[in-house]
Amino acid sequence: xxxxxxxxxxxxxxxxxxxxxxxxxxxxxxxxxxxxxxxxxxxxxxxxxxxxxxxxxxxxxxxxxxxxxxxxxxxxxxxxxxxxxxxxxxxxxxxxxxxxxxxxxxxxxxxxxxxxxxxxxxxxxxxxxxxxxxxxxxxxxxxxxxxxxxxxxxxxxxxxxxxxxxxxxxxxxxxxxxxxxxxxxxxxxxxxxxxxxxxxxxxxxxxxxxxxxxxxxxxxxxxxxxxxxxxxxxxxxxxxxxxxxxxxxxxxxxxxxxxxxxxxxxxxxxxxxxxxxxxxxxxxxxxxxxxxxxxxxxxxxxxxxxxxxxxxxxxxxxxxxxxxxxxxxxxxxxxxxxxxxxxxxxxxxxxxxxxxxxx
Amino acid sequence: xxxxxxxxxxxxxxxxxxxxxxxxxxxxxxxxxxxxxxxxxxxxxxxxxxxxxxxxxxxxxxxxxxxxxxxxxxxxxxxxxxxxxxxxxxxxxxxxxxxxxxxxxxxxxxxxxxxxxxxxxxxxxxxxxxxxxxxxxxxxxxxxxxxxxxxxxxxxxxxxxxxxxxxxxxxxxxxxxxxxxxxxxxxxxxxxxxxxxxxxxxxxxxxxxxxxxxxxxxxxxxxxxxxxxxxxxxxxxxxxxxxxxxxxxxxxxxxxxxxxxxxxxxxxxxxxxxxxxxxxxxxxxxxxxxxxxxxxxxxxxxxxxxxxxxxxxxxxxxxxxxxxxxxxxxxxxxxxxxxxxxxxxxxxxxxxxxxxxxx
DNA sequence: TTGAAAGCGATACCAC
DNA sequence: GTGGTATCGCTTTCAA
Numbered sequence: 036x037x038x039x040x041x042x043x044x045x046x047x048x049x050x051x052x053x054x055x056x057x058x059x060x061x062x063x064x065x066x067x068x069x070x071x072x073x074x075x076x077x078x079x080x081x082x083x084x085x086x087x088x089x090x091x092x093x094x095x096x097x098x099x100x101x102x103x104x105x106x107x108x109x110x111x112x113x114x115x116x117x118x119x120x121x122x123x124x125x126x127x128x129x130x131x132x133x134x135x136x137x138x139x140x141x142x143x144x145x146x147x148x149x150x151x152x153x154x155x156x157x158x159x160x161x162x163x164x165x166x167x168x169x170x171x172x173x174x175x176x177x178x179x180x181x182x183x184x185x186x187x188x189x190x191x192x193x194x195x196x197x198x199x200x201x202x203x204x205x206x207x208x209x210x211x212x213x214x215x216x217x218x219x220x221x222x223x224x225x226x227x228x229x230x231x232x233x234x235x236x237x238x239x240x241x242x243x244x245x246x247x248x249x250x251x252x253x254x255x256x257x258x259x260x261x262x263x264x265x266x267x268x269x270x271x272x273x274x275x276x277x278x279x280x281x282x283x284x285x286x287x288x289x290x291x292x293x294x295x296x297x298x299x300x301x302x303x304x305x306x307x308x309x310x311x312x313x314x315x316x317x318x319x320x321x322x323x324x325x326x327x328x329x330x331x332x333x334x335x336x337x338x339x340x341x342x343x344x345x346x347x348x349x350x351x352x353x354x355x356x357x358x359x360x361x362x363x364x365x366x367x368x369x370x371x372x373x374x375x376x377x378x379x380x381x382x383x384x385x386x387x388x389x390x391x392x393x394x
Numbered sequence: 395x396x397x398x399x400x401x402x403x404x405x406x407x408x409x410x411x412x413x414x415x416x417x418x419x420x421x422x423x424x425x426x427x428x429x430x431x432x433x434x435x436x437x438x439x440x441x442x443x444x445x446x447x448x449x450x451x452x453x454x455x456x457x458x459x460x461x462x463x464x465x466x467x468x469x470x471x472x473x474x475x476x477x478x479x480x481x482x483x484x485x486x487x488x489x490x491x492x493x494x495x496x497x498x499x500x501x502x503x504x505x506x507x508x509x510x511x512x513x514x515x516x517x518x519x520x521x522x523x524x525x526x527x528x529x530x531x532x533x534x535x536x537x538x539x540x541x542x543x544x545x546x547x548x549x550x551x552x553x554x555x556x557x558x559x560x561x562x563x564x565x566x567x568x569x570x571x572x573x574x575x576x577x578x579x580x581x582x583x584x585x586x587x588x589x590x591x592x593x594x595x596x597x598x599x600x601x602x603x604x605x606x607x608x609x610x611x612x613x614x615x616x617x618x619x620x621x622x623x624x625x626x627x628x629x630x631x632x633x634x635x636x637x638x639x640x641x642x643x644x645x646x647x648x649x650x651x652x653x654x655x656x657x658x659x660x661x662x663x664x665x666x667x668x669x670x671x672x673x674x675x676x677x678x679x680x681x682x683x684x685x686x687x688x689x690x691x692x693x694x695x696x697x698x699x700x701x702x703x704x705x706x707x708x709x710x711x712x713x714x715x716x717x718x719x720x721x722x723x724x725x726x727x728x729x730x731x732x733x734x735x736x737x738x739x740x741x742x743x744x745x746x747x748x749x750x751x752x753x
Numbered sequence: 754t755t756g757a758a759a760g761c762g763a764t765a766c767c768a769c
Numbered sequence: 770g771t772g773g774t775a776t777c778g779c780t781t782t783c784a785a
Contacts, residue, residue, distance in 0.1 A: 063778060074756045079780060088754060109533050110778030112468045113761050120511070120532065128497040131692075137496070138487035141514050150532065152479070153512045155500050173479065173509065174468050277691050309695050332636050333490075336668050338697025422762060433772045438764060447770060469762030472777050 062104040071098045082106065112174050120150045121359065122170030124163065126183030127243070128155040129276035130303045132329035132348070133181065136202065139352035140179055147360050149176070158243065158275040160184025167193055177359045182206055183244050183275075198362030200355045200372075203346075213358025213372035215351050219300075220256035222344045222378030226298050226326050227257065229342070229380055231264045234388045235296040235324060238268045239287060241308070242300045243275040253300055269294070273304055280307025281314075288323060289315055295324065295389035302327035302334050305341055305385075320387035330381055339384030346376065421463040430457045441465065471533040479509045480718060481529030483522065485542030486602070487514040488635035489662045491688035491707070492540060495561065498711030499538055506719050508535070517602065517634040519543030526552055536718045541565055542603050542634075557721030559714045559731075562705075572717025572731035574710050578659075579615035581703045581737030585657050585685050586616065588701070588739060590623040593747045594655040594683060597627045598646060600667070601659045602634040612659055628653070632663055639666025640673075647682060648674055654683065654748035661686035661693050664700055664744075679746035689740055698743035705735065 064082075068075045071094055081087045081095035098104070112118040123140055125133045137153060144151050152175055154166040163184040170178060177198040186206040193199060198212035205214055223240070230238055240257045254270050261268030271287065273280050280299070284307050287293065299305040305327035312319055319325050319339055327334055327343035334341035358372040423441075427434045430453055440446045440454035457463070471477045482499055484492045496512060503510050511534055513525040522543040529537060536557040545565040552558060557571035564573055582599070589597055599616045613629050620627030630646065632639050639658070643666050646652065658664035664686035671678055678684050678698055686693055686702035693700035717731040 061778090064780095065778075075779080076757080076781080077755050080755085083780095086754065091754080105531065107778055108531055109468055109471045110761090111780075113472050113763085114778075114780040115761065116780060118468070123512075128500055131490070131493070134490070134493035134497065137512075138493065138514065141487055141512060142516065145514070145516075150528065151512050153496075153500060153510050155497070155504070157501065157504075169509065172464060172467060174466075306692060306695055313695070333665060333692050336665055336672070337695060420762090423764095424762075434763080435765080435773075436771050439771085442764095445770060450770080466762055469777095470764075472779090473762075473764040474777070475764060 061107060062099075062102045064104075064106070067095065067098055067102060067104050070102060071095055117176045117363070118174050119148060120152050120173070120175050122154060122167070122173070122175040122178040123151045124154045124156065124166055124170065124178060125181045126156050126160075126163070127158045127275040128153075129158065129279070130243075130301055131277075131306075131331045131333070132302055132346070135331060136181065136348045136352060139348040140356060143352045143356035147356060149360075156183060158183070158279075160244070164189040164193075171196060176363050177212070179355050179359060180206070195368075198359055200359045200362070202351050202355050210368075210371055212362035212369065213355065214374070215354045215358070216373065216375045217346050217351075218375055218377055219253040222328065222346075222380075223253050223256040223298070223300075224260040225378055225380045226328070226342075226344055227260045227264060227266065227268070229382065230296045230298065230324060230326065230386060231266060233296075233324065233386060235294075236265075236267055236389075237294045238266055238296045238298060239294040240268060240270045240298045240300065241273040241280060241284070241304045242270055243273055243304065257298075273299075273307075275301060275303065277303050277306040277310065280304040281310045284308040284311035285314055288312065288317060293323065296326070296386070297323055298326045298328075300328045302329045302331040302341065302343055305334070305343070306337075309337060309341075319385050321390050324386040324389065326386050335381075335383065337385070342383045342386040343381055345379040345381050351376065420466060421458075421461045423463075423465070426454065426457055426461060426463050429461060430454055476535050476722070477533050478507060479511050479532070479534050481513060481526070481532070481534040481537040482510045483513045483515065483525055483529060483537060484540045485515050485519075485522070486517040486634040487512075488517065488638070489602075489660055490636075490665075490690045490692070491661055491705070494690060495540065495707045495711060498707045499715060502711045502715035506715060508719075515542060517542070517638075519603070523548040523552075530555060535722050536571070538714050538718060539565070554727075557718055559718045559721070561710050561714050569727075569730055571721035571728065572714065573733070574713045574717070575732065575734045576705050576710075577734055577736055578612040581687065581705075581739075582612050582615040582657070582659075583619040584737055584739045585687070585703055586619045586623060586625065586627070588741065589655045589657065589683060589685065589745060590625060592655075592683065592745060594653075595624075595626055595748075596653045597625055597655045597657060598653040599627060599629045599657045599659065600632040600639060600643070600663045601629055602632055602663065616657075632658075632666075634660060634662065636662050636665040636669065639663040640669045643667040643670035644673055647671065647676060652682065655685070655745070656682055657685045657687075659687045661688045661690040661700065661702055663687075664693070664702070665696075668696060668700075678744050680749050683745040683748065685745050694740075694742065696744070701742045701745040702740055704738040704740050710735065 064075050064078050068078045081092045141151050156163045160183050179200050181202045182204050186208050190206050190209045194209050194211050200213040202215045203217050257270050273283050308325050327341050330343040330345040334343050354374050423434050423437050427437045440451045467477050500510050515522045519542050538559050540561045541563050545567050549565050549568045553568050553570050559572040561574045562576050616629050632642050664684050667684050686700045689702040689704040693702050713733050
């Protein structure tokens, strides 16, 4: 900030008015106090509408307007107030559905006059907690998390310090301020039923979190449903992105014993399967049926359009932001706000009956 | 923060050691000073390796490690230090290419130990400066901007206060710390040449910023190139997203006098055109040739694969972050770092010769 | 309801 | 090189 200082010194030698537009001297609360003839404390209260007479409040607001006063978020934060910044911690920004979620959450936060400090675990569950802590250190007012890692003790500690709202999976053992839960179990079951109903028996599930959280709903559900439906179902861990899944998919499908259907626990992964199929000259759904998870806006534009389980980002974002706002406003631990979202399977042309194969 | 206080009071009655893991009392610089027998000032300097003897520095670092000291970013910011937070201001998070850019920038920043405060102008140029100012108020160390609005005086003022790096278009009249410039002019020219070479004469350019910044390179280039190539070329403003462009595209194409080719200044817009074509039963490129801008990873997966002008997000992100890091480290105005990225046209199946029409 | 003053946790200036 | 200390701008007891 040396640069800043130098400019100030220069400016002090000239007419103060010429400062305007050069370096904008932020109006401080003290100046507002002086201007209104009140004390800084009174002004502070007035601005927040706390324990003030209506008359004073109006007077202060007018003065603030006139002088272009805006509270300094940093000073406010240091003094124990709110930062108006929310941490948004996602499992993988490389995933398109997640990107859409970020947009949606961002949008909701803007409406609530909040900013988003975005952190990306980049598919590495181990990085998740570290990033969360970093966000806490930045004094965010709250945390929106799309968990990919297992619930660890660290989360409980963090949830005790500030409001945490999860989207998607839960953080078992943690009592967050809110959770928007996707019923992944049911989602997987529905998808497998759909494939099973089409006649598929050999199915591979491509999942992005299998090694690190063996109890994650989706995988357990896959195993259970598969057993119930009498399917030969294998769950394979997979990178959480188009580019990451393509090579894996290519390897998986370049094999006469390949599955007749692939259920991808993210549309991004499904896109990788599309790419692999193009590479291998396999047709969808003729050679392989493909289903996704999340239903990204682009999925319906692919050829063939991708069958996918809808997880509405707008709804999730709105709900999560609302939960978080409430929790921040409550300023203390409350009962966990909870919303369970039901999966809706959007059946499109990427899933059809399996073609009989020789061998 | 009442919750915090209450817990503290409770805890004070019990053994302080039991505090660990319940509420972590941040170690302050003063405690570190006390512990090491130094003054807060000395510790502050030592931690930043400024004007300290090696011995002291080591001693302080060890103590910091031991007590788990981490500087409070808020306090640091208020005192004029760095926040390690960078503002990332994008024109529209609804645009998929932009989403990818956010991912890439985010990733680069993580490598540089920086966090990203993401702001989305949501396609509204007017919102851009307001958001930028908000980021400045949050004391970000620097700003990465993907400009959509016209360069206004406000930008010059901001650029004087902190390092600003632009990606994509420039901010004329502003001397930013760095700029990663896409040669949109050439990009548009190449695309139009390609379409012209295929035999198209009636072309519509769908652009996302036409009303607000009439001097934007891309549009001017479109007009110039079109004139040079003898094209009947119309530039139409369009929402910066799939969902936004679809209705417009539908309207545009549901007309016998429709263009034979559409050049979209963003792949997201092109996706909307695809959707509109599907809706109207038009074939690509048979009925309409479509070209995009940006080359999103999904574009090659569409049917037909989308012809697009490649703007590499990884490169842009790396370059921008590098510029910004340098500028932040320099801590003062330097010459503008500049990188001009050349467009590469990826020709795919979405563009072909026009089909002769009756009428 | 309002005012005075003590922080919040760093940084940076000025002596020594 | 190190130590005191004012400062950043706001919040929040505590008194009046």
